[in-house]
Amino acid sequence: MTEELARVAGGPGLGQLPRRLAPSGMAQAICGFCSTGCNLKLHLKDGAAVNLSPDPNYPVNLGMACPKGWESLACLTASDRGTTPLLRATDGSRRPIAWSEAADVFTARFKDIQRRHGPDSVAWLGTGQITTEELAFLGALGKFGMGFRHGDGNTRQCMATAVAAYKQSFGFDAPPFTYADFEASDVIVLVGSNLCIAHPILWQRIQRNPHRPEILVVDPRRTETAMAASQHLAIRPKSDLALLYGIAHLLVAAERVDREFIAAHTVGFQQFRDFIRAFSPDRVASETGLTVGQIVRTADTIGRGRAVSFWWTMGVNQGHQATRTAQAIINLALLTGNIGRPGTGANSITGQCNAMGSRLFSNTTNLLGGRRFQDPADRSHVAMALGIPEDRIPRDDSWAYDQIVEGIRRGAVKGLWIVATNAAHSWIHQKDFREVLARLEFLVVQDMYFSTETAALAHLFLPAAGWAEKEGTFINSERRIGWIQKAARPPGDALSDFNIFRLLANHWGCGDLFRQWNSPESVFRLLQACSAGQPCDITGIRGYAHLAESGGIQWPFAASHTRDHLAEDTHPRERRLFTDGRFFTPDQRARFLFEDPSPSPEPPDAEYPFVLLTGRGTSAQWHTQTRTAKSALLRQLYPDRLYVEIHPDDARRLSLISGAPTCVQSRRGQLTATAFVTATVPRGHVFLPMHYPEVNQLTLPNFDPHSRQPGYKHCAVAIAAVHPQP
Numbered sequence: 001m002t003e004e005l006a007r008v009a010g011g012p013g014l015g016q017l018p019r020r021l022a023p024s025g026m027a028q029a030i031c032g033f034c035s036t037g038c039n040l041k042l043h044l045k046d047g048a049a050v051n052l053s054p055d056p057n058y059p060v061n062l063g064m065a066c067p068k069g070w071e072s073l074a075c076l077t078a079s080d081r082g083t084t085p086l087l088r089a090t091d092g093s094r095r096p097i098a099w100s101e102a103a104d105v106f107t108a109r110f111k112d113i114q115r116r117h118g119p120d121s122v123a124w125l126g127t128g129q130i131t132t133e134e135l136a137f138l139g140a141l142g143k144f145g146m147g148f149r150h151g152d153g154n155t156r157q158c159m160a161t162a163v164a165a166y167k168q169s170f171g172f173d174a175p176p177f178t179y180a181d182f183e184a185s186d187v188i189v190l191v192g193s194n195l196c197i198a199h200p201i202l203w204q205r206i207q208r209n210p211h212r213p214e215i216l217v218v219d220p221r222r223t224e225t226a227m228a229a230s231q232h233l234a235i236r237p238k239s240d241l242a243l244l245y246g247i248a249h250l251l252v253a254a255e256r257v258d259r260e261f262i263a264a265h266t267v268g269f270q271q272f273r274d275f276i277r278a279f280s281p282d283r284v285a286s287e288t289g290l291t292v293g294q295i296v297r298t299a300d301t302i303g304r305g306r307a308v309s310f311w312w313t314m315g316v317n318q319g320h321q322a323t324r325t326a327q328a329i330i331n332l333a334l335l336t337g338n339i340g341r342p343g344t345g346a347n348s349i350t351g352q353c354n355a356m357g358s359r360l361f362s363n364t365t366n367l368l369g370g371r372r373f374q375d376p377a378d379r380s381h382v383a384m385a386l387g388i389p390e391d392r393i394p395r396d397d398s399w400a401y402d403q404i405v406e407g408i409r410r411g412a413v414k415g416l417w418i419v420a421t422n423a424a425h426s427w428i429h430q431k432d433f434r435e436v437l438a439r440l441e442f443l444v445v446q447d448m449y450f451s452t453e454t455a456a457l458a459h460l461f462l463p464a465a466g467w468a469e470k471e472g473t474f475i476n477s478e479r480r481i482g483w484i485q486k487a488a489r490p491p492g493d494a495l496s497d498f499n500i501f502r503l504l505a506n507h508w509g510c511g512d513l514f515r516q517w518n519s520p521e522s523v524f525r526l527l528q529a530c531s532a533g534q535p536c537d538i539t540g541i542r543g544y545a546h547l548a549e550s551g552g553i554q555w556p557f558a559a560s561h562t563r564d565h566l567a568e569d570t571h572p573r574e575r576r577l578f579t580d581g582r583f584f585t586p587d588q589r590a591r592f593l594f595e596d597p598s599p600s601p602e603p604p605d606a607e608y609p610f611v612l613l614t615g616r617g618t619s620a621q622w623h624t625q626t627r628t629a630k631s632a633l634l635r636q637l638y639p640d641r642l643y644v645e646i647h648p649d650d651a652r653r654l655s656l657i658s659g660a661p662t663c664v665q666s667r668r669g670q671l672t673a674t675a676f677v678t679a680t681v682p683r684g685h686v687f688l689p690m691h692y693p694e695v696n697q698l699t700l701p702n703f704d705p706h707s708r709q710p711g712y713k714h715c716a717v718a719i720a721a722v723h724p725q726p
Helices: 003-009 072-077 099-117 132-145 162-169 179-183 199-207 240-253 260-264 269-276 281-288 290-306 322-336 355-361 374-388 401-409 431-437 495-508 520-531 544-552 561-568 648-654
Strands: 027-029 039-045 047-056 087-089 094-096 124-126 150-153 189-190 214-218 231-233 308-312 345-346 415-419 440-448 460-463 472-475 481-484 610-615 645-646 659-664 667-675 685-689 714-720
Touching: 027 481, 047 072, 072 150, 072 440, 087 099, 099 124, 099 415, 099 440, 099 460, 099 495, 124 401, 132 150, 132 355, 132 472, 132 495, 132 520, 150 401, 162 322, 162 345, 189 290, 189 322, 214 290, 231 290, 240 269, 240 281, 240 290, 240 322, 281 290, 290 322, 290 481, 308 322, 322 520, 355 472, 355 520, 374 520, 374 544, 401 431, 431 648, 481 544, 645 659, 648 667
Parallel strands: 124 150, 124 415, 189 214, 189 308, 214 231, 308 345, 415 440, 440 460, 610 685, 645 667
Antiparallel strands: 027 039, 039 047, 087 094, 087 460, 472 481, 610 714, 645 685, 659 667, 659 714
């Protein structure tokens, strides 16, 4: 290791364990897969993590772990880990280079592009998979140091809808719940969420509910969660909006609304009441495919509920009217006063392990601390908190992910830096995206593995440390900030993303701007200062040790909270928002927001007669399988080949046999999958699990206008048997 690399790595030096490593041979870390935020105890031997167990005292998982959590360490020892930077030669081969050369190439190529094409000709695509401190460093380095005005994260693919919905309805991106609400509800409504598979620990929290709750599941498929529900509303795909408005219509008509709460804490109810009069049970039944009796029973169950909680995930977020659908769920909570009390809330469950950290502190969708780039006071506050010149901060928002892609297509963006995301697999309409990437003059990919579909296209590959090989924080779905302790050595010369950013800042010539950014915890202190006075104020947290001692801490936790709780000698482990009915809008009232449903952008027709649904396949898979596929155990828990679910009646009509190869085709591409004949998928629909690399060859690039989130869940396809060649 070079002297420069050792200096940039800082602290005890690359590969050594940090001073916080427990002398007992035990470390702790928040799981690096989903947003549940389970705490895992890492067992160490000879300075290496050799095993793990879930923490029974952590208020999130209470001693539980899903298959991915149990196998978290497997992804660290894969044979395709990046161990040294790789530079692509003119003949297409990749050669290993030193970090100093990699940083020089990174700097020279991006600066040359900016010089020839302007400062906006370079951009980055980030992630929700690295620590909050690293997300902030990437966003600050890109925008304040290197002049990359445009940068977005892969959280645009999963959580942008929830962000937009909460900001418009509540005045801030503020999921109001705590996981204890799963155990306090007497009615639980899950919309577009296969919780058993996507968030199995949260499903276990429901199983702990002592109230024998009614569980209502809104989903076109008869998923594992739907099978366990009290009521399954198998609606037509993307008819959620009509259903939710129809339920509101029935609740208002039956006077099952909280008029006192509505009058004191909301705006727009009268207009909403007038709007939903058109959504009669007959109309809603016609549009959703449900019976009038099902719709009436659902409204009656919600209306009779003492504590009703509404939950949604990607089935809502990934759609052409996603934001308004999320707000229709929010409207039901407001309408019935089911918010701010135990067991209630309009609750978005996040996707990635640190999507919430990305939402608040990545410097992409907003300025650090949930602030606004357009607000002079916010720019001034952040500049002062970070000790940087205010003119370094852009005055407007970045392009969103899809706009950056379109910028590459039309030649406005010539250089792209992709960090900790496998975009060539995960982005919608995959073939088109790869063709767009080929237009770049310079593509840098920073990742754990040199073998991903995206890394294989890079001109420069930068090897990064993974989960548990570095220190920092994640923020989970319930706003809980949890600490990750370093417990394993990254392989070879791989560096944490944090230290890669430090190295690149020094080579770029802006290192002095980040002289305070010398450790993850020092950056956490800076982020606390950025959050001061915001709804997400975390100025009361006394550092990483405080997080460890408290079982994580939910935001907000302002300095005033600390004084109060120190006086009482307590640290509440479960806290929800809006207990006082005051929201983050200027008048402190929540908004009823609504819009007429519009048809799906690509309905089935004679040529493509089926609707394609996509989603999670099993609890043993994660996103693009970039990490879960490294575990031999997890690979045994799901099919190794892509499969397509189809209803028995459709299979019979098309002469499809279960287990036989089948062609699925959209207007954008085609693939071969093994047919799986099952009545869990409705007639006229097929289902493909999102984890396999072929699936996004088919998906339709349509975007919600408010969140700019892609609509992965619906497009038109044809399906046919694959006949062997004679």
